[in-house]
Amino acid sequence: MTRTKIPSKTISIEDVARESGVSITTVSRVINKVGTVKEKNRSKVMRVVKELNFQPSIFAQRLATGKTNVVALVIPRYEGVFYSFYGLEVIRGVGTLCEALKLDLLLHLTDQRTPLNLRGVGGIIFSDIIGNRPQLVDALGKGIPCVVINYYLDDLDVSCIAVDNAGGAESAVDYLIGLGHKRIAHITGDVTTQAAAKRLEGYKRALEKNNIKVNEEYILYTDYSRGQARGAAEKLIKMLQPVTAVFVASDSMALEVMAVAREMGKNIPRDLSIIGFDDNPSGLYGPVALSTVRQPLIKMAEESVKELNRLMGSKNSAAKKILLPAELVIRESCCSLKTP
Amino acid sequence: MTRTKIPSKTISIEDVARESGVSITTVSRVINKVGTVKEKNRSKVMRVVKELNFQPSIFAQRLATGKTNVVALVIPRYEGVFYSFYGLEVIRGVGTLCEALKLDLLLHLTDQRTPLNLRGVGGIIFSDIIGNRPQLVDALGKGIPCVVINYYLDDLDVSCIAVDNAGGAESAVDYLIGLGHKRIAHITGDVTTQAAAKRLEGYKRALEKNNIKVNEEYILYTDYSRGQARGAAEKLIKMLQPVTAVFVASDSMALEVMAVAREMGKNIPRDLSIIGFDDNPSGLYGPVALSTVRQPLIKMAEESVKELNRLMGSKNSAAKKILLPAELVIRESCCSLKTP
DNA sequence: ATGAAAGCGCTAACAA
DNA sequence: TTGTTAGCGCTTTCAT
Helix, strand or coil: CCCCCCCCCCCCHHHHHHHHCCCHHHHHHHHHCCCCCCHHHHHHHHHHHHHHCCCCCHHHHHHHHCCCCEEEEEEECCHHHHCCHHHHHHHHHHHHHHHHHCCEEEEEEECCCCCCCCCCCCEEEEECCCCCHHHHHHHHHCCCCEEEECCCCCCCCCEEEEECHHHHHHHHHHHHHHCCCCCEEEECCCCCCHHHHHHHHHHHHHHHHCCCCCCHHHEECCCCCHHHHHHHHHHHHCCCCCCCEEEECCHHHHHHHHHHHHHCCCCCCCCCEEECCECCHHHHCCCCCCEEEECCHHHHHHHHHHHHHHHHHCCCCCCCEEEECCEEECCCCCCCCCCC | CCCCCCCCCCCCHHHHHHHHCCCHHHHHHHHHCCCCCCHHHHHHHHHHHHHHCCCCCHHHHHHHHCCCCEEEEEEECCHHHHCCHHHHHHHHHHHHHHHHHCCEEEEEEECCCCCCCCCCCCEEEEECCCCCHHHHHHHHHCCCCEEEECCCCCCCCCEEEEECHHHHHHHHHHHHHHCCCCCEEEECCCCCCHHHHHHHHHHHHHHHHCCCCCCHHHEECCCCCHHHHHHHHHHHHCCCCCCCEEEECCHHHHHHHHHHHHHCCCCCCCCCEEECCECCHHHHCCCCCCEEEECCHHHHHHHHHHHHHHHHHCCCCCCCEEEECCEEECCCCCCCCCCC
16 A cells, blocks of 8 residues: 655754753754864764754744855846857856855856845845846945956945956057057957956057047947947958957857858968957857957855855955956967068 | 945834734734735835835745745756756746746756755756756655756656657658758767767668668767867868768857868858857857857747746646657758759 | 744854 | 843744
C-alpha cells in the first residue's frame, strides 16, 4: 500500500537544544559564534546540528534581529544596458561575490516607474542609472544602504563606483593622435548613459588638447546597438573626406564597424584604424585583434558588493566615491600614419 | 549643529491598528483580503495604510505562515552557459515574470559542488543542468518545488521545460538537404549539455533519414566558444573535399564561421551554406543575414516561472514535462545547389 | 463581523 | 558559562 509522504517536520533550534541537552540560547550562541560556550557543549551542539541537518530559519533570524543580508541588484530593463557585455559582467561579478559573502542576491529587472519593493532588503546595488534615480532617492530616504555602479553621482550622498570613462576615452584618442591621425571620428553609445557621455567628453578633450578642432560631422550618435553602429560606419566610410581613424564606444560596435569596413573593401588597419571600449573577449577572434580600452567591470562589480557589505555592517559610515582607471589595450586594429 | 539621523521607527501592523481604531487582526484581514470586514472598517484601514505607507514585514509574514514566495534561479557558473545569448534570455525572461508575479528572485551562480542554501526558498528553477544534478535531487528530497529548463529529464519526477533541439536541428539539416547539399558538416556545441547533444542527434537523424552516410570527419566538436568555432571553421574549409554546407550549434559560432570563410576568400552562401541555431539578433547585422533555428527562450523562461508558481501554490501537483518546438528561420546564408 | 491570545523560530538582555 | 524570558511583527484559531 502506498503511503502519503510523511510531512518531514522542519527541525528547529529547540530540537537541537533538547537533543544536545542544553538551552536554545546556547545553541544560538554556537551557531552564531558569539559569547562563550564550553568547548564540550559546543562540540556536542555542532554534532547534533550536523546529525539533524539543522538550518536556522532565516525568517525567524531576521525577525528577531531586524537585520537582513538580502542585497538587491537593480538593473534597468533597458536593452542597451541589460543586453551587453557590461550587463553580464556586472551580474556575474556581483553574483559571484554575493555567493562568497553569503549574501542573498535579489535580482530586480526594473523599469523606470514601478517603485521597488524594499521590504526586507538590506542593501541595494544600482547598476547604472537610467531612469531609476527616484527609486534611489526613495531608498536612501528610507535609510537603506545603497551603492551605485557605473555612474558617478556628485550631487547625492551615496557610495558610487565608476570607471574613468573620460580618461579611458582620452587615452584612446591620444594614442590615435600619437599615431599621426588627425581626422578621427567617434561613434558614441547612448549618451543618456553617463558612460557614453563621458567617453564622448574624453574624445573631445583629447582632440582639443592636441589642437585638433572637433568636427561635429565626425561624431555619430547611436544607442550602443550593432544595427546603429552599422549605419554609422557606412556613413563614415562614404564621407567625402573620410576619417583615418575611429574611436567606437563599445567593442561590440567596433567589431561591427570593422565588418562593414571590410565589406566595403577597406583594409583594417591600413585604410581605417579602429579602437573600441570594453575589452570584450570577442574582440580577439577576428582576423585583426581589436585595440580597445579595458574597464575593470568585474572589479567594479565586486567592489560594489564589498562596499555595500561594509555599509550594511556599520551604521552611519560615510559614502565613498571611487573612480576606477581604464587601461589602453593595444592590439592590431590601429596603424601609424607616420612615414618611417 | 548637525544632528544624527532620527531612526525612523518602522511602522508595524500595530500602528495601523491603533490609528484605525480596530484590532490588528482586522488589519491583517484587510491586507490579506481574507475573511469578512465591514466596508467601513476596510476603507478606514486602507486609508491609514496609505497614510503611514505601511508595508508588512515579509519576515514576520513568512515566520507566521511558513510560506515563502522566494524563487531561486540556479545557473551554473559555467562560461559556456552563463556567457551566452541563452543565459541572458533566461535571466531576462525569468526576471521579468517574477517581477510581474511579485515573486522574489534569488540569483544563484553556482558551481557544481557547493550545496545551495535552501532555507527560505520556496521554489527553484534550474537553468540547464551541467553538474547540478545532486543539488536538484537534494532539493527535491526536501520537498521543494523545482522546475528544470533546457534539459529534458526522463528519469526524475520533476517538471521540465525544454526546446526540441533534435527536431530543430533535424529541420535545419533537412532544409539543407532539400537545397541539394550532400556534404554537410556540423559544428557542435559542448555536448555535455543536453542541448548540444540533441542537436547533434538531430543532425545525424536527418542525414540517415535521407540516406546520406554520417561522416565523422564532418563533425567538429567545440565548447560553444567563438575561439573553437574559428578553429573548426578553418579545419573545415581546408579539407581536401570541402563540405558545401555547415550546420552550426549556435548563431554566435555561426557568425564566426561566416567571418572565417570570408577571410579565406569564400563567398557566402555561394561557396558555403551556413545555418545556425538560436535566432540571436546579431545574426541580422552582417552582410548576409544568417539562417537559423529559433528557439523560444523567453517563452521557456516564462513558462518555467508559471509552472513553478503553480507548483508552489498547490501541494502534490504532478510534474509536467514540456517540449517546446523550435522553428526554422530562413534568411540568406544558404543557397541551392540545384541547377535551375 | 471582530478581537484576544497563542504561536512561528530565533536573538538578546538580564539573571544566575 | 549558562539559562530564563521577553520580544520581533504577523497569522490564525477560537470565542464572542
